[in-house]
Amino acid sequence: MADYSEKFYLVRSDILPEAMKKTLDVKAMLERGKAESIYEAVRDVGLSRSAYYKYKDAVYPFQTMVKEQIVTLFFHLEDQKGSLSNLLAVAAGFGCNVLTIHQTIPIQGKANVTLSLNTAGMTEEMNSLMQDMQGLSFVDNVEVLSSGA
Template sequence: MKKNEETFYLVRGDFLPEAMRKTLVVKELLERGKVESIFEGAKQTGLSRSAFYKYRDAVFPFQAMQQTRIITLFFHLEDRSGTLSTLLATVAEAGGNILTIHQTIPIHGKANVTISLNIENITVELDTLISRLKQQDFIDRVEILSSGA
């Protein structure tokens, strides 16, 4: 396996470490509005906030990933001419349909970009698309913020 390769696996829940299972519970509590904050959810489940932040972008319920065709990605990138258009072109070449774009004003030569896209018709695996995006020299970080319809 390549270093930093994002490959997705289907793992039975009882094989997951307790911290990952609790992270899923906190995410569900937040999604359903049963708790108002990560702090409150972590306290309720007996999970440390650091463990939640460690696993939040790494574990997802199978049903959510199976039914989801819309994802939200967060990018931290350099403020250079053409970076946003290159990012959008990479997503479009993979068949992603961009639904929303939000870009912050660059500070110290860096900007944050959040895009929501429909991945129903992508022609590559999601982990391949994310890997391609991470290979762009102007992108410092890519995160999956959410996956929901």
């Protein structure tokens, strides 16, 4: 079976499942301040919270994806004081905007970190960012989990 995990498709809205359309409505309501919480927004559009969470990171308005360039990076780090802030400083130094951060609790002196970055404002090539991050003494490994525009 084909691996579709890192591919993007442009799909006409009239063939999207209703749950995906409603997820886009919920995201728009939250962004515009028309709802104060996810609960309120999903209730207003008639969508379950589980359906919203299933699709929220998978469906975007076309304009959003054209404007933003999102890259998700995975790091295996040594547990050292200030390592995460130093990693974020490198990203900021390249003009990236950090969208999300997920860090596991260190086990046996190692932690996993996943960063989602908006790279639209990058001042250099992605390869340079990756090399600089890999060159940090506390970074054991860095991988690109996803990228797209």
